Amino acid sequence: MAGLTWIKLNLDMFDNKKIKQIRKMPGGNDMVLFWVMLLTLAGKSNSQGYILFTENIAYTPEMLANEFDMELNTVKMALELFSRFNMISVKEETIVITGWSEHQNIEGMERAKVLANERVKRHRENKKKLLEAAQGETCSADCNVTETLQKPLSNGCETDIKKIDIRSKIEDIKKDRLKDTRNELNLIEHAYYNTFYRQMTPVYVKNTLDILHKGDYTELIIHAINLTKLRTEQQKKEKGFKYTLSILESWINKGYKNPEDVQRNEGELKTGTDSSNIPAAYKPFEFE
Template sequence: MSSSVKWIKLSTQMFEDEKIRLIESMPEADTILIIWVKLLAQAGKTNASGYIYLAENIPFTDEMLATIFNRSLPTVRLALRTLEQFGMIEINDDHTICISNWEKHQNVEGLEKIREQNRLRKQKERERKKLLETSQDSHVTVTQNHATDIDKEEELEEEKEKKKKKKKKTSPKYETCDITLAELLYNRILKRDPKFKKPNLEKWANDIRLMRERDERTPEQIEYLINWSQENSFWCSNILSASKLRDKATTLILQIKGEKDKKQNGGYPNERVQSSSRSGNTGEYNNFSL
């Protein structure tokens, strides 16, 4: 962690982002947005390409964040869940938090410059120690061996940094329902565009799995979203992958519920909510949870 980072960059247009606007419509909007800014600041302090942790291999727990953010534990957990569902943060299997699209929020070149300055400072300290030890030690062999150990330590540190940048989340195997839903989305798109290139259905299935496990959507709800989006004149041309379906799920749910509210109040929207081709339940979206 680099203690010399004293600033982070915030866009003047951040409150025009559709995700921020959706969060502002929620009951705990102010607290969630404050925690979002605190996470950005914490990532700046860590200065590790958007990752947030107490120390290497020691991720922050929800309880730790509640303490340092001075917020209740349920509030912190609600904020983390909301920000993850909106694709603003990622939480790895080892519970390490990472800011999505970190370069969007920060002057990456400036932070990289700070890391390089720290690396050079450490290198100069090591060289100074080597010179001091050389002057005190009359045995050249011992000095050379010690220098070799320092070089190896430097190489190991650089290797760790490279692995950290290339770190990927390991995903458990998807289930049958996930590949079935992935194929449903592909077939619905293919029906409209016979020349649509066949995607990596296993990757799509894994995105469906994340919707079930991380976002807590049921297979029936996911199937409903697939059918509804592909029957909607706007979303059918925008939802062309399982990852996009997951990213826009909350927006879709809000629109579905909004159309139902208009119908209940006597105002009919231009697009009628269509039922799931399998369940036939026009009220399935009532069970969605934000």
């Protein structure tokens, strides 16, 4: 992750009523210090306010306590309080600073955009390794031998022998299948990022691959992701990828193969499978 070198803080931060309330609580000054440190960590993560240890690993309360050298109870109490005050939210089991745009280093973000392609390239290389590991079907001992075919001659004797390397043929098939799956996964990852504003975790990559192994569900998966975003906007309630997976499980159990099946049988609003939708802006950060 290409982290920022500094973040913005309002000069009247300590005059804010929420900060004042926090400071008056037992351990309040420690919690305010933790809040400022959390903002700097979000800047280092540079992932639109997500508090990330790596691109695919989110910070846990225990990790934050170790990172900031604070008591775990203080960290947990602060996170609970920040969530109640709408200073943070939890999305996909990841802590997110609410309205991070209020704290962003705009100039740094411009610089970070220049590095975006490099981050995406590294991410895709990591996903490639994960994909190959998930599809690493090891060949059994039988595949190390060759198959012998006997061609009958005109006199009926099987004397003309031709050997075919089975392992080579299997490897060719696996390469073609791997390439197709990788292309499908790239489309799904694009839709995922434009809906949840982050890269897929290894767990969700595996979940997605498990679905793709069942059949050609690429368009159905993207449709479910887009529908998740639509329902989040309509209901004003965050719905994560677990919600998407539950939709997919229901659809697949009903025998649906594509978005047309869904719309024909359930009359879902058309969301399309185009993953080029522009992410909506985050809600501005306000202490009210």
